[in-house]
Amino acid sequence: MSRGRFAGVWLLAGRSLRQHRLSTALTAACTALSVGLVMAIFSIQAQSRDAFTGGAIGFDAVLGARGSQLQLVLNTVFHLETSPGNIPWRYYKAMQANPAVALAIPYAVGDNFHGYRLVGTEPSIFTDFEYQQGRRLTPAQGRVFDPAARDAVVGATVARKLGMKVGDSFHPYHGLDYDPAAMHDEVFTVCGVLAPTGTPNDRVVWIPIDSFYRMSGHVLRGAGQGRAYTARDGQAIPDSAKEVSAVMLKFRDPQAAMMLSQMINYQGTVATLAWPIPKVMAELFDKIGWANRVLALVGLLVMLVSAAATVAALVNTLDARGRDFAILRSLGAGRSTVAGLMVAESAAIGALGSLAGFAVYAAIMAVAAALLRDSTGVLIDAARWHPVLALAPLGMTLLSAVAGLLPAAQAYRTDVASGLSPRT
C-alpha cells in the first residue's frame, strides 16, 4: 500500500471513529477496563510477591513455638495470622548470647488497640534494628519508649487511621481482634509516633515487653505447663516465668543460620526457626500460584471479550458503510485498502482503549494500594515498571487488529456495483 493510500486509510478510520463516536467510546471503554484490569492483576501480583518475599523485612529468621514456619513469619513479620504459641525467655537469651547472631529482639504479641496489634519488645527494635540498610524505626514525633514505663510508640498507619498523637492515652484490648469487652485496665501513653516506613511495622503499636507482661490477665508460665506467675507492681519478673511469642533474628553469617536451623528444626522439639524468611514466604506464593494463574486467565479472557466487542461494534456498522466502501472502490481503492480500513479502525479502538487503560490501571492500583497498605502495611506503586505495562497495551492493540480481520473480510467482499446504485 502506497504512503498516500496508507494516510488515506488512517484519515478515513479516524473520521469513521469520530462519526460513530458513541459506539467508539463504549468499545474503547470496554477495552480500557480489560487492559487496565490485566495490567493491575499482573502488577499487583508481582509487587506483592516482591514485598512479601524480598521487601524491607530487616530480619533473617524468626524463632518461635513449634509449628508452621509460615504462620510464624506471617504473625511476627507481617502482623497477620495468630501466634503459634510461646517459647521460654531463655531461648531469647541463648540467641542473644550466640556469637553467630548479630541481633535478637523478643516479641510478645496477643493484644490489640482497635484491631492494630500491640507488640511488646525491647528498645533495641528502635536502636539496633534496620528494616532496610541504614533505615531504622525512628519517631517522627516524640521519643522511643522507656522500657520500664507504660509507654507506647505507634506506627505511622496506626497514628493516621486512629488519629493518635504524642500524649494520647489508651487502654489496650486483649486478643488480636478488637473486642470492646476485652479491654485491659492499664492505660498506656503515646510517647512517640514513628515516621512511615512502608512496611508492616507501620501498623504496630510498640510497647515495652515488661509492660506487656504486667497487663491484667496476662499469666506467665515460662512457656511451660508449670506454675502460673502473675506480675506485680514493683516486683521484678523472674526470667524463668517470662515467655516470648518469637525472637526476631539477624545473623552474622548464613552458615551459622543453617546450623541453627538444623539444630532447632530437626534435632529440637520445642521451637521452630523460620529461615530464610523470603523462602518461607515464597512457598506461600507458590502454594497460591494457581489462584494467580486463574486471575491472569480471567484478565486475558476479558481482553478477548473486549476484542469481540470491538468486532461486534464494527460489524454493526458494516451495512451502513457498504456505500462508503463502494465509493472508495470507485475512486481506485483496492479490496485490500477497504479491508485495511476495518483493521485500522479496530486497531485504533484497541490503541485508544489501551491508552485509557492506563487510567483504569492507575485507579485500580490506587484502591488496591490503599487496601493492601491498610491490611498488611505493604506498599505497592502504580509507577513501578512491569513488562505487562507494555505487553498488555501492545497485545490488546494487536489483538484488536487481528479481530478486525473479521469485519475486514466482509468489507473485502463489498459489491461495488450494487453499492454505487442510487438510493431509492
Add this chain to the structure above:
Amino acid sequence: MPALELDGVKKSYALPSGGVHLVLDLPRYALADGEQAALEGPSGSGKTTFLNCCAGILRPDEGRVLIGGIDIAALPESGSDALRGRSLGYVFQSFNLLQGLGALENIELAMRLGAGLDRARARALLGRVGLAGKEQHRPSQLSAGQQQRVALARALANRPRVVLADEPTGNLDAAAAAEALTLLREACAEAGAALLVVSHDPRVLARFRRRDRLARLNRAATPAVGRSR
C-alpha cells in the same frame, strides 16, 4: 489512440433460474481525447452495466475496454483499481461523497487513492467549481448542487483521461442542473478529459453535439428488459 474504447464487449448475468441474461453486447464504442458525448440510456438499455464495464468495476465476459490504450478488463483487479484511480473520473447521480469528510478532504482522498496528494490542486479545483471557502463543509452542510460540484472536482482530481457521468443532473433542480452541466463540460474541456454523460434527460442530451443511443448500440438491449439467450 482513443481515450476510451470498447471493442466487442459482452456482459451477461446469471439468473436464479439457472440461465443467463445478456445485458450488454456492444460491437464498438470509442471516445477521443477531449471529446464530449452524451449517451442516451433509458431503463433496461444496459446503461449501468456499460458504465461499470468502462470503469473496470465489472469485467466483461468478452471483449476489451481500453482506457488510453490499456485494457482495463485484462488487468488483474489491483491493476484495474489503480488504473481507475489514475485515469478515470466518475460523477454519480447521487454524488456519492463520503459523508464523514469535508469537501476538500473528499477531493484529497481521491488524490491519495489515485495519482497522489496535491493539496494546492485540490484547493484550486474546489475554487474552480465555485466552492472556495467551503473546504471544511461536510456534504450534509452543502446543497445538492454544491455536492455535485464537489463530486465534479473530485472526478477531475487525478487529471483523468476520461470522466464518466451517470445521470449527473438527476438529483438537481433545473437551474442547478444547467449550471452543473455547464461546469462539468467546461472543466473537462479545460482539463482535456474526454467526457461521457449518460442520461435520459432531453435537456441534458440537447447540450451535446455528439449524442449516442445506447439502446441502438447495444445489441442486447430491448425496449423492455433486454434480450435473453
